[in-house]
Amino acid sequence: MTSTAALQPDPARITACTVSRDIQNFDLLIEDMETELGESWGDLAFEDANGFFGQPDAENLEFIAIAVDDQDEENIAFVGEIIRNAKKHGIKVVVIAEELSPIALHQLMRGGADDFVPYPLPEGALHEAIERMRQPEPVAAAPAPEQIAEAPNAPAVSKSDRDGVVLPVHGLAGGVGASTFAVNLAWELSQAMKKTNKRVCLLDLDLQFGSVSTYLDLPRRESVFELLSDTASMDTESFMQALQTYNTDLHVLTAPADILPLDLITSEDVNALIDMARTQFEFVVIDMPSTLVQWTEAVLSQAHVYFALLELDMRSAQNTLRLIRALKSEDLPFERLRFALNRAPKFADLSGKSRVKRMAESLDIDIEIQLPEGGKVVSQAGDHGLPLAETAAKVPLRKEIQKLAVSLYELSEATAEAANA
Numbered sequence: 427m428t429s430t431a432a433l434q435p436d437p438a439r440i441t442a443c444t445v446s447r448d449i450q451n452f453d454l455l456i457e458d459m460e461t462e463l464g465e466s467w468g469d470l471a472f473e474d475a476n477g478f479f480g481q482p483d484a485e486n487l488e489f490i491a492i493a494v495d496d497q498d499e500e501n502i503a504f505v506g507e508i509i510r511n512a513k514k515h516g517i518k519v520v521v522i523a524e525e526l527s528p529i530a531l532h533q534l535m536r537g538g539a540d541d542f543v544p545y546p547l548p549e550g551a552l553h554e555a556i557e558r559m560r561q562p563e564p565v566a567a568a569p570a571p572e573q574i575a576e577a578p579n580a581p582a583v584s585k586s587d588r589d590g591v592v593l594p595v596h597g598l599a600g601g602v603g604a605s606t607f608a609v610n611l612a613w614e615l616s617q618a619m620k621k622t623n624k625r626v627c628l629l630d631l632d633l634q635f636g637s638v639s640t641y642l643d644l645p646r647r648e649s650v651f652e653l654l655s656d657t658a659s660m661d662t663e664s665f666m667q668a669l670q671t672y673n674t675d676l677h678v679l680t681a682p683a684d685i686l687p688l689d690l691i692t693s694e695d696v697n698a699l700i701d702m703a704r705t706q707f708e709f710v711v712i713d714m715p716s717t718l719v720q721w722t723e724a725v726l727s728q729a730h731v732y733f734a735l736l737e738l739d740m741r742s743a744q745n746t747l748r749l750i751r752a753l754k755s756e757d758l759p760f761e762r763l764r765f766a767l768n769r770a771p772k773f774a775d776l777s778g779k780s781r782v783k784r785m786a787e788s789l790d791i792d793i794e795i796q797l798p799e800g801g802k803v804v805s806q807a808g809d810h811g812l813p814l815a816e817t818a819a820k821v822p823l824r825k826e827i828q829k830l831a832v833s834l835y836e837l838s839e840a841t842a843e844a845a846n847a
Contacts, residue, residue: 636681643811
């Protein structure tokens with residue numbers, strides 16, 4: 427469709443529009459829009475969008491799909507203005523992004539976009555985004571006069587129906603620092619939200635050698651095994667009873683006391699566990715086993731961002747390649763992976779930075795997060811059962827994780843504000 431033809435008076439009511447520099451660059455989007463909406467959609471150029479929202483033809487618009495690529499980054503502020511104008515007119519916005527930098531995408535989401543889908547479009551991704559946008563806004567429940575009393579050191583049950591962000595952390599080789607990253611990311615998120623009533627949960631799903639309890643000096647409870655072995659009867663109270671609090675700010679489900687087979691739990695169990703955690707917490711950080719198991723797919727499907735940690739070595743490179751190949755062969759959403767390089771080269775190490783670039787190019791991935799070497803203070807913090815913020819707050823590794831946590835919190839807040847606007 428062209429911007430002229432699609433918006434002419436037509437028997438079909440226009441309920442959606444694509445907005446782009448040139449829609450012909452997004453042929454898969456055209457196909458999916460026709461599949462979802464038939465003739466009830468049109469196309470607008472960037473310069474025509476703002477003027478169109480106030481016209482009578484736009485009265486029935488449910489949403490717009492803004493299609494952008496790396497060539498649009500120089501005009502990203504103008505694209506953000508289109509998003510804000512659409513929201514003012516009560517129009518939902520989904521961003522279709524191809525090779526857009528994380529900073530530019532962050533800017534668009536903070537501008538009020540309701541959803542994001544990568545391009546080329548995964549199978550069914552646009553349909554799912556449209557269904558999410560069409561869901562009615564949740565009605566906030568009236569606050570209860572008091573919270574339900576729990577066992578000592580167990581967090582209180584929340585009366586509100588939250589919708590937490592799921593952030594799994596997966597080490598692509600042994601010793602890459604996945605558990606250290608998961609523990610400190612969860613702690614920094616809890617500190618970023620300390621002055622609010624928002625909460626963070628850390629789930630240790632490495633049932634055999636999970637070390638979250640060691641890194642936070644928490645006991646391993648038998649109630650964890652009881653919860654995992656019978657999720658069918660799990661309710662809010664039993665779930666919260668199995669958790670512990672660290673310094674009253676972070677809520678933790680440790681690994682069981684004994685080494686258990688990873689197939690003790692199924693995909694249904696994991697989905698039930700994550701669904702329960704999401705109703706009680708704004709962020710759910712999951713420390714994953716390095717092994718791929720049957721329920722890894724369930725976690726990946728629930729994840730908003732799936733952090734994959736690697737190092738600058740051959741084993742990490744080979745395992746990354748094998749992981750991507752496995753996910754693609756099963757048609758799983760591998761685009762949710764966000765690669766984090768631990769023990770990254772220092773700023774002045776040009777040779778090391780060149781190796782990082784070559785590694786990313788050879789694997790055809792973007793290494794979006796680079797974590798500096800932490801040194802002995804990292805192992806010392808783990809031995810003492812303390813986050814880095816409490817033992818070595820000024821080390822570069824801690825500062826990098828803190829920046830990431832703050833950005834995740836701000837993005838979540840901006841998305842929530844846009845949804846409530």
